[in-house]
Amino acid sequence: MGKYNIKRTAAILIIVTIIEKLLGFGREMVIASQFGASGLTDAYNAGYLIPYFIMALLNAGLVNVYAPVFISEMEVDKDKAWDKMNSISTYLMIILFVLTIVGILFSEKIVGFIYSGFEQDKIKITASISKLFFIGVFIYSGSIIEGSLLNCFRSFVYPIISISLLSISTIIWVLLFGGTANINSIAQGYIAGALVAVVMQYIKIRSISNRFGVNFKPYPQFARKFFGLLFPVLIATSISQANVFVGRIFASYLPSGSMSYLNYGNKVVELPITLFSTIIATIIFPDIIECINKKDDRKLKIYVNKAIVTTLIFLIPSFAGLCVLNKEIIKLIYQRNMFTSENTINTASALLYYSPTIIMYGCTAIISKIYYSMKDTITLMNISIFTIVLNGVLDYILMRPMAHNGLALATSIVSVFQFAAAYVVLKKKVDISMGSYLPKNILKISASSIVMAVLLIFLKHYFRPASLAVFVMVSIILGASLYFIMLVIFRVDELDLLKSRLKFKTGRK
Numbered sequence: 001m002g003k004y005n006i007k008r009t010a011a012i013l014i015i016v017t018i019i020e021k022l023l024g025f026g027r028e029m030v031i032a033s034q035f036g037a038s039g040l041t042d043a044y045n046a047g048y049l050i051p052y053f054i055m056a057l058l059n060a061g062l063v064n065v066y067a068p069v070f071i072s073e074m075e076v077d078k079d080k081a082w083d084k085m086n087s088i089s090t091y092l093m094i095i096l097f098v099l100t101i102v103g104i105l106f107s108e109k110i111v112g113f114i115y116s117g118f119e120q121d122k123i124k125i126t127a128s129i130s131k132l133f134f135i136g137v138f139i140y141s142g143s144i145i146e147g148s149l150l151n152c153f154r155s156f157v158y159p160i161i162s163i164s165l166l167s168i169s170t171i172i173w174v175l176l177f178g179g180t181a182n183i184n185s186i187a188q189g190y191i192a193g194a195l196v197a198v199v200m201q202y203i204k205i206r207s208i209s210n211r212f213g214v215n216f217k218p219y220p221q222f223a224r225k226f227f228g229l230l231f232p233v234l235i236a237t238s239i240s241q242a243n244v245f246v247g248r249i250f251a252s253y254l255p256s257g258s259m260s261y262l263n264y265g266n267k268v269v270e271l272p273i274t275l276f277s278t279i280i281a282t283i284i285f286p287d288i289i290e291c292i293n294k295k296d297d298r299k300l301k302i303y304v305n306k307a308i309v310t311t312l313i314f315l316i317p318s319f320a321g322l323c324v325l326n327k328e329i330i331k332l333i334y335q336r337n338m339f340t341s342e343n344t345i346n347t348a349s350a351l352l353y354y355s356p357t358i359i360m361y362g363c364t365a366i367i368s369k370i371y372y373s374m375k376d377t378i379t380l381m382n383i384s385i386f387t388i389v390l391n392g393v394l395d396y397i398l399m400r401p402m403a404h405n406g407l408a409l410a411t412s413i414v415s416v417f418q419f420a421a422a423y424v425v426l427k428k429k430v431d432i433s434m435g436s437y438l439p440k441n442i443l444k445i446s447a448s449s450i451v452m453a454v455l456l457i458f459l460k461h462y463f464r465p466a467s468l469a470v471f472v473m474v475s476i477i478l479g480a481s482l483y484f485i486m487l488v489i490f491r492v493d494e495l496d497l498l499k500s501r502l503k504f505k506t507g508r509k
Contacts, residue, residue, distance in 0.1 A: 013279050016160045021271050023167035028267050029333060030171050031186060034178045036338030037260035037347065042251075043122050044183050045263045046115050047129030049248060050107075051137040053238070054099060058092075059144050061233045064372040066148035068289050069226055074152075079211065084222045086215035089145045091223075096141050103134040114245060117252030125183065132187030140166070140194035146201035149212065154286065158204050162197035169193030180338065232377035235384075243391045243414065247407045250395045257343065258404040264334060265350030265408065269358055272318035277311045277362035285369050292373045297431060300370075305434045307366050309441045309494045315362045316442075317483050319355050320449040324456040325475060326351045332468050346404065353408035360415035367422045370430065379429075383421045387414050441493055448486035452479045 035041050066085070073081035103110070108127035111118070115126065140162075147159030166189075173189025205212045251259040284307050291300035322329065327348040335344045371380050391414045398406030427433060459475050487495050 013156050013160070013283065014275070016157050016164075017275055017279055020160050020164040020167070021274055023164050023171070024267065025271075025333060027167040027170050027174075028264060029336075030174050030178075032264060032334040032339040032343075033337040034174055034180060035183060036340065037257040037264065037343040038338075039122055039256035040125070040181070040183050041260040041263075042256060042258070043118075043125040044129055044186055045259045046118070046248060046252070047111065047126040048133050048187070049244065050110060050114070050130050051100075051103060051133040053245070054096065054103075055137045055140060055144065057234050057238055058096070058141055061230045062144055062148040063151065064233055064368070065226070065229045065377075067152050067285060068373060068375060069229065070149065070152045071286070071289060072293075073222075082209065082211035083215055083217070084219050084226075085149065086211070086213055087217055087219050088223065088226055090214050090216060091218075092145065093142065096138055100134045100138040104131045107131045107134070114249060115252040116249070117254075129184060129187055132184060133190065136187060136191040136194050139191065139198060143194060143197040143201055146198070146205055149205060150201065150208075151285075153208055155204065155208070156283070158201050162201060165197045165200070166190055166193035169196065229375055229377055232381040233372075235381045242388050243411070246388065246392050246395055247411065250399050250407055251404060254399070254403055257346065261343070261346040261350045261404050262354075262408060264330070264347045265354050268322070268329065268333070268351050269354045272315055272358050273362045273365070276314040276318075277365045280307050280311050281365045281369050284366075285373070288369055288373045292370075300430065301432050301434060304366065304370060304432050305438055306494060308363055308438065309445075309492075311362055311366060312359070312442060312445050313487070313492065313494060315359050316445050317449045317452055317480070319358045320453040321456060321476070321479060322351060322355045322358070324453050324460065325472065326355070328460075328468060328472055328475075332472050349405050350408045353402075353405050353412060356412040357415040360412070360419045364415070364419045364422055367419070367426055370426060370432075371422070374429070376429070379425055380422065383418060383425070386421075387418055390414055390417060437493065444487070444490040444492045448483050448490060448492075451486050452483040455479055455482050 031041065031044075035044075070081060070085055073084060107130045108123065111127045111130060112123050115123065118126065143159075143162045147162060150156075150158050169192040170186055170189035173192065174185045176185075177188070178185040202212075247262065248259060251262060284303055287303060288300065291297075291303060327344065330348040330351060331341075331344045334347065335341065368380060371377065391410055394410035394413055395407055398410050400406070402409065456475055456479050459471075459478065463471065463474070465471050465474070484495075
């Protein structure tokens with residue numbers, strides 16, 4: 001595929017991802033401001049989740065299966081590789097079209113079955129939103145296929161821009177047509193953004209190769225190989241999404257707004273995971289594939305451990321910061337117009353109980369890339385199967401005394417099990433241990449984060465500026481400064497490497 005400047009790629013990817021997440025927050029802020037946290041937003045969250053299930057399956061499957069398969073085929077015959085991937089992509093879109101039609105026709109029955117705790121009027125609103133999102137997700141599925149191919153050529157930025165287009169379009173649509181009751185405007189904006197994203201990425205792929213296009217010619221042997229890898233990923237992801245469904249089913253029996261509290265809180269948790277873990281995992285994925293193909297265990301071990309430590313340098317303090325400043329952050333992001341102080345309190349508590357997933361899901365994202373590079377999708381599937389049972393039991397037990405907070409806590413407990421199981425099993429398959437390297441650095445990072453948290457607690461009690469934005473900004477700057485000073489004092493191994501990579505010089509590789 002050719003060499004590329006990893007510093008430039010990382011720098012651009014981080015900048016674009018930060019912009020995308022800010023736009024995502026902007027979207028959530030607009031939705032919260034226009035509609036608050038109510039039965040209407042619960043209907044939106046419930047209705048979106050059903051077609052999103054299809055998109056999440058496709059995204060997880062293609063992003064993690066397209067790359068190893070396509071890169072392997074390109075090494076044998078470039079023209080044949082394009083023909084085969086075009087064929088697979090064409091038939092995938094046909095399957096998705098059929099699923100979209102079924103989803104639209106039976107939307108109300110599907111919603112009524114899944115969210116049995118909803119009243120009939122809320123079921124109808126949810127079904128109406130779901131129909132629109134089925135259309136939007138079908139269109140955006142084309143963008144996912146295009147983005148998966150672009151990742152193979154290390155064009156990581158375009159898939160992130162595509163997500164940004166969804167947020168931009170949704171913001172515009174809600175502000176222009178949403179009012180305080182037209183909840184369908186969210187889905188309508190999504191559809192418009194998906195159309196633009198598909199066109200943009202198509203133009204980019206065609207600039208790389210004119211071989212991309214529709215191909216109805218079947219390749220049975222290749223299809224069996226491809227779907228043999230894809231199906232376990234789909235099953236594992238479906239089980240992961242089933243965990244979300246389980247939580248939403250239980251939330252449908254809770255007071256109005258509960259589902260929205262969970263959604264708003266989870267959006268904040270996703271920020272550090274996406275900014276740090278997902279970016280690092282995406283960038284090292286081609287290199288991990290190369291190590292696996294060349295059976296270079298020594299290099300693989302170094303890549304994995306350094307990636308985990310580098311990720312934790314950002315995720316552990318993020319977890320600590322959200323534990324201390326959860327109410328202030330939620331108030332700053334969401335509380336305006338229809339989003340009340342009561343909504344802030346309930347969303348902040350959900351954020352607090354979700355916060356451990358920052359570390360667990362972040363590290364799991366790194367570990368999962370190794371499994372996908374090894375074409376071992378069965379192990380993650382088996383681990384995920386158990387999590388749905390565990391999640392259901394924990395939801396049932398914790399919801400009664402803790403309401404929506406219990407559902408968030410159940411998710412966090414499941415995330416701990418998921419990472420621990422994936423890591424332990426991987427160590428039996430591949431020697432990724434570097435002695436005391438990982439635990440030593442985790443202790444140093446954790447100690448530095450605790451010192452930072454103490455400072456944040458002090459500022460929370462004694463620093464009271466008139467502006468909440470000033471307080472949060474000053475707290476983050478001072479807290480981050482002290483944290484990195486502590487990393488220097490404790491001599492965290494990856495800090496020097498991190499500093500050197502941040503000193504990007506144009507043209508230097």
